[in-house]
Every structure is written in C-alpha cells, then in structure tokens.
Amino acid sequence: MIAQRRALLNLLFVPLCFISCTNKLAWNNVLPTARELLTSSATELQISASSRDNQAPDSPSSQSLSKNKRGYVLARAALHMHSPYSYDACTSISKDQCYADLRSSFCKNHLDFVALTDHPSHMTELEFPKLLLNEPEDELIFQNGQNSDPIANRMTCSDGHKVLIMAGFESQMMALGMTQHIEPTPERRSEEYSKRSSELSLRLKNEADAIVVMPHTEGKGKTPEKLSNLSLDAIEIYNLHANISPKTRADELGLTYFSGLIDLLVYWVDPFGEQQADLAFLSFMTVRDVYAKKWDALIAQGQHLTGIGGNDAHQSLFPGKAKDGDKIDSYRRLSRWVANGLLVQDLTVSEFKNALRKGRSWVTFEGLGSPVDFDFFAETPNQTLELGDTVYLSDQTAILHAQMPTLHHSSPQSGVSPKITLKLIYVDTRGNESVIESTGNSAIRHEIKSPGAYRVEVDIIPRHLKRFVGYQKEITERAFKWIISNHIYAVSEPPPSSL
Ligand SMILES: [Zn+2]
Numbered sequence: 001m002i003a004q005r006r007a008l009l010n011l012l013f014v015p016l017c018f019i020s021c022t023n024k025l026a027w028n029n030v031l032p033t034a035r036e037l038l039t040s041s042a043t044e045l046q047i048s049a050s051s052r053d054n055q056a057p058d059s060p061s062s063q064s065l066s067k068n069k070r071g072y073v074l075a076r077a078a079l080h081m082h083s084p085y086s087y088d089a090c091t092s093i094s095k096d097q098c099y100a101d102l103r104s105s106f107c108k109n110h111l112d113f114v115a116l117t118d119h120p121s122h123m124t125e126l127e128f129p130k131l132l133l134n135e136p137e138d139e140l141i142f143q144n145g146q147n148s149d150p151i152a153n154r155m156t157c158s159d160g161h162k163v164l165i166m167a168g169f170e171s172q173m174m175a176l177g178m179t180q181h182i183e184p185t186p187e188r189r190s191e192e193y194s195k196r197s198s199e200l201s202l203r204l205k206n207e208a209d210a211i212v213v214m215p216h217t218e219g220k221g222k223t224p225e226k227l228s229n230l231s232l233d234a235i236e237i238y239n240l241h242a243n244i245s246p247k248t249r250a251d252e253l254g255l256t257y258f259s260g261l262i263d264l265l266v267y268w269v270d271p272f273g274e275q276q277a278d279l280a281f282l283s284f285m286t287v288r289d290v291y292a293k294k295w296d297a298l299i300a301q302g303q304h305l306t307g308i309g310g311n312d313a314h315q316s317l318f319p320g321k322a323k324d325g326d327k328i329d330s331y332r333r334l335s336r337w338v339a340n341g342l343l344v345q346d347l348t349v350s351e352f353k354n355a356l357r358k359g360r361s362w363v364t365f366e367g368l369g370s371p372v373d374f375d376f377f378a379e380t381p382n383q384t385l386e387l388g389d390t391v392y393l394s395d396q397t398a399i400l401h402a403q404m405p406t407l408h409h410s411s412p413q414s415g416v417s418p419k420i421t422l423k424l425i426y427v428d429t430r431g432n433e434s435v436i437e438s439t440g441n442s443a444i445r446h447e448i449k450s451p452g453a454y455r456v457e458v459d460i461i462p463r464h465l466k467r468f469v470g471y472q473k474e475i476t477e478r479a480f481k482w483i484i485s486n487h488i489y490a491v492s493e494p495p496p497s498s499l
C-alpha cells in the first residue's frame with residue numbers, strides 16, 4: 001500500500017517535473033553477444049586486455065569462446081515475435097516505424113536467431129522473402145538452390161553482428177522456422193493454419209521442416225491430456241505478453257487484473273529521472289507454476305518436450321513513448337526480458353532446429369541482467385551428456401553438473417551484488433516435482449540415483465537494480481526466476497531396440 005501511495009504521488013508531480021527532469025541513470029540498452037555469456041574466463045580476458053593497454057578491448061573470437069562448451073557456442077534466440085505482418089502488432093505508430101523498431105531490436109539485443117510467429121492475418125497473404133523481413137542489404141539463405149523459396153534471411157548489424165531470421169505463424173498452434181508455406185493460396189493457408197491437430201503438426205514438420213510449439217500453455221483448456229496428442233516439439237513455459245495482459249492475468253494465471261499497472265505507469269513517465277523504463281515490467285514478472293505443472297505431467301508421460309520462453313512481442317499494448325524514446329512495450333524491451341539460450345555447433349538454421357528439437361537450451365529472463373558462465377550437463381565414465389540427452393542407469397553411474405551463473409560486467413550495477421540461488425529440480429516418473437539441491441555456492445554436483453527428469457533453475461534477488469527502480473526499492477529484494485533449463489533424462493534400462 002505504501003508503495004502504491006508513493007507511486008500515485010510520483011504521478012501527481014509529473015506536471016512539475018516533466019519538462020525539466022531528465023533521466024539521470026546510466027543504462028546500457030545494448031546486450032552483450034551470447035558468446036560473451038558462455039564463460040567468465042572470456043570476460044576476464046577482455047578486462048585484462050583492456051587494463052593492459054588502456055584501450056577498448058577487441059571482442060574475443062567466437063572460436064576462443066566455444067572451447068569451454070564442449071564444441072558448442074551459446075546463441076540467443078527470440079522464439080515468439082510478431083512483425084508488422086500480424087494484424088495486431090503495431091498501434092499508435094506507423095507500420096514503417098514498427099518494422100524499423102523490430103529490426104533494430106534484433107541488433108540491440110544481439111539476437112542470433114529470430115523465429116517470427118505472425119498471426120495468419122496477414123501472414124498467410126505474404127510469401128517467404130517478405131515474411132523474412134528481407135531487405136536488399138541482407139543475405140537470403142536457400143535450402144535447395146535459388147529456384148526454391150528462401151528458408152531464412154541473414155541481416156548484418158552495424159557492428160557486424162549477424163541475425164538469422166526465420167518465419168512461421170501463431171494461431172491455435174505455433175510453427176517456428178518454416179521452410180515454406182504448406183498451402184498455395186492465402187485462403188487455404190488461413191484454413192489450415194487455424195487448426196489444432198496432430199495432422200497439422202505432422203504436415204508442418206514433414207512439408208516445412210518446422211518446429212511445432214504449443215504457445216500460451218497457461219490456457220485452462222490446454223490440459224496435459226490434450227497437449228499430449230498433438231505431436232508437439234516444444235511448449236511455452238512462460239509468455240511475457242500473457243503475464244502483462246490484464247485479462248490473461250486474471251483468467252488464466254490467477255493474478256489480479258490490474259496489479260502492477262500504476263507501478264508500470266510511473267516507469268513510463270519517470271517524473272524524477274530515477275526509473276529505467278526497461279524495468280517497467282518488474283512489478284508484473286512472475287512465472288506461475290501452471291506452466292511447470294503441465295510440463296512435468298507431459299514429461300512423466302515420456303514426452304520430452306522442449307520448454308521455451310516466448311516474449312510474444314507486439315508494439316501494441318500501450319500508446320506513447322518512455323523518456324528513452326522507445327515505446328514502453330517496444331520490441332527491444334520485450335525481447336530483452338525473455339530470450340532462449342541455445343547450445344549450437346554453428347549459427348545455421350539446421351543447428352537452431354537441432355537444439356530446439358533436442359531441448360539443448362534454456363530460458364533466460366535477461367531483463368534482470370545477463371547471466372554469464374551458466375552450464376548444465378552430465379558425465380558418465382564414458383561420455384558427456386548434454387541437455388536433452390538420456391542416461392541409462394543400469395549401464396553406468398552418471399553425475400549431473402550445474403554451474404552457477406554470475407552477472408555479466410555490462411549489466412546494470414548498483415554497488416551491491418544480486419543474491420543468486422542455483423536449484424536442481426527433479427521430476428519423478430509420476431510428474432511430481434521437487435528441489436533436490438539448492439545452493440548459493442558456485443556449483444552443484446549430484447549423482448543420479450532415480451529415473452526421471454532433471455533440470456536447473458536459477459533464482460535471483462536483483463539488488464543490483466536498486467539504482468534504477470526509484471521508489472520501488474523493495475521489489476529488488478524479491479526473488480525472480482533468472483534461468484529455467486531444459487531436462488536431462490534418466491531411465492533404468494535402454495529401450496529394447498538399442499540393446
Ligand atoms: Zn497478437
């Protein structure tokens with residue numbers, strides 16, 4: 001209540017301060033590349049090079065950063081975004097500006113992969129070069145030579161960073177990285193893409209090499225029983241748009257309809273130059289357990305579904321701009337809040353799909369700061385197993401290794417460290433979830449004894465954000481989810497076919 005009163009008070013002072021107060025906060029609105037988050041040793045290399053010659057350090061090569069990740073590099077992926085080709089993506093802003101904002105958000109957040117998921121209206125009316133946001137300076141990627149449709153578009157940012165853009169759709173299901181439309185006309189596409197069925201999943205996989213996802217699993221009608229018959233590759237285990245939308249909050253997530261709205265408005269106006277608009281969603285952020293319950297139930301049925309985080313960005317929730325010139329729900333802000341870390345061998349379409357099919361990925365709430373040095377894998381006497389792999393307990397002993405992330409040096413700082421907790425979560429063969437280890441230290445080492453699925457979650461109390469939240473200091477003492485990994489699976493015996 002006190003916080004609410006202070007929020008209202010701040011808003012009342014807006015007319016006094018709106019013209020003269022400027023934002024005094026130093027804020028980095030460009031995220032580091034995902035490769036910089038792979039290992040802190042790379043960060044140390046950068047810092048030592050910088051202090052040695054007192055010049056801006058060169059970025060370390062991707063090759064030098066890939067060594068510690070068993071041949072993988074870390075890539076950052078936005079997996080649910082709406083371009084101006086969705087009917088509802090842009091309000092109070094021109095389509096051209098919206099399009100420019102979208103492309104610029106890819107570069108500012110150093111996204112490596114973008115899977116656009118436009119609504120059938122108007123996605124079905126457009127062909128692939130256009131759906132891929134192709135511009136003359138970009139490079140189209142073809143699978144079967146230039147006589148076929150392009151499957152992706154590679155854009156190069158002004159700093160040389162490259163972004164691979166793919167197209168798909170969101171309707172009753174969501175398709176990522178389609179290589180082509182599966183129907184020839186807009187009418188037939190609209191009819192087909194609006195279905196929710198295993199038949200459509202299989203067509204999308206077979207004819208368009210798509211990753212098929214169930215978005216918005218917070219929906220009450222989306223029971224594990226219904227989801228289990230849809231031949232899915234992945235499900236959303238968080239959706240930022242649903243977390244913000246008053247109706248979804250109330251109807252599906254059990255939250256208060258307008259809670260957090262006044263706090264958000266204060267970030268928007270920022271009357272005293274004390275609140276960073278990128279943190280406007282802090283008061284909304286909560287990962288409800290409705291997602292994990294459905295995910296756990298599906299995994300217990302033997303469905304190794306990859307969990308993904310959707311930012312579901314539309315620039316349409318709020319009119320007007322914040323002091324930094326971006327809309328409060330700008331593409332840049334929303335795709336900074338929620339991204340997916342993918343372990344890939346290279347930055348290609350096929351590796352993007354391999355990582356998602358396998359579940360070699362984790363969801364990161366990077367609006368809280370960039371985590372560096374996170375890792376989760378298993379070791380047996382003979383091999384190293386990655387996320388998505390299965391351990392056979394009758395064959396061998398297996399040790400799980402989880403590595404605690406720290407805050408990247410370019411993330412916001414307030415002279416006080418965040419409190420980070422690393423948790424090993426066990427999902428048993430009936431879908432019951434428990435925390436089997438929790439530590440504030442640097443790592444977890446755990447011998448697998450029981451069949452089931454194991455994932456890691458990292459919580460953060462974001463005290464490092466204290467300087468940027470104005471009167472909302474108490475919110476930086478609250479624990480937020482920072483990372484949710486996919487699973488490493490354990491079964492007693494190998495399946496008969498592999499004996
Ligand atoms: Zn929409």
Ligand SMILES: [Zn+2]
Nearest residue numbers: 080082170312
């Ligand atoms: Zn959406």
